Amino acid sequence: MTIIKRVFIAALLLIFVHLNVSYWQDPIFWRRWWDLVTHLDPAYMNYKPVETVASTEPFIIPEAKQSTIAAGALDQAQAYAREFDSFALLVIHRVKFSASGITRAGIVIV
Numbered sequence: 001m002t003i004i005k006r007v008f009i010a011a012l013l014l015i016f017v018h019l020n021v022s023y024w025q026d027p028i029f030w031r032r033w034w035d036l037v038t039h040l041d042p043a044y045m046n047y048k049p050v051e052t053v054a055s056t057e058p059f060i061i062p063e064a065k066q067s068t069i070a071a072g073a074l075d076q077a078q079a080y081a082r083e084f085d086s087f088a089l090l091v092i093h094r095v096k097f098s099a100s101g102i103t104r105a106g107i108v109i110v
Contacts, residue, residue, distance in 0.1 A: 069091060074091065077089065077091060
């Protein structure tokens with residue numbers, strides 16, 4: 001086997017491994033990406049709900065006047081969100097909107 005064939009086979013193997021690792025890190029993303037590339041019709045929707053829920057008024061989650069969550073638990077949630085570089089943190093506890101934050105640098109609780 002010549003050196004060119006070996007280099008070509010090694011390059012193909014590296015590309016194959018790279019594509020597999022990339023795919024299996026987030027398979028849902030890549031499936032949706034493939035759907036987007038292969039279904040160019042704007043009418044195509046990846047999400048097809050089983051049942052449509054109609055309402056005349058929007059559902060508004062009531063906001064808690066005081067925090068209903070222990071400070072330690074909220075700190076853990078913030079640390080988890082920061083660890084995964086989240087854009088937003090919304091905390092709903094006992095059907096009350098307890099805290100929110102939207103920022104890239106860090107989570108801001110309002």
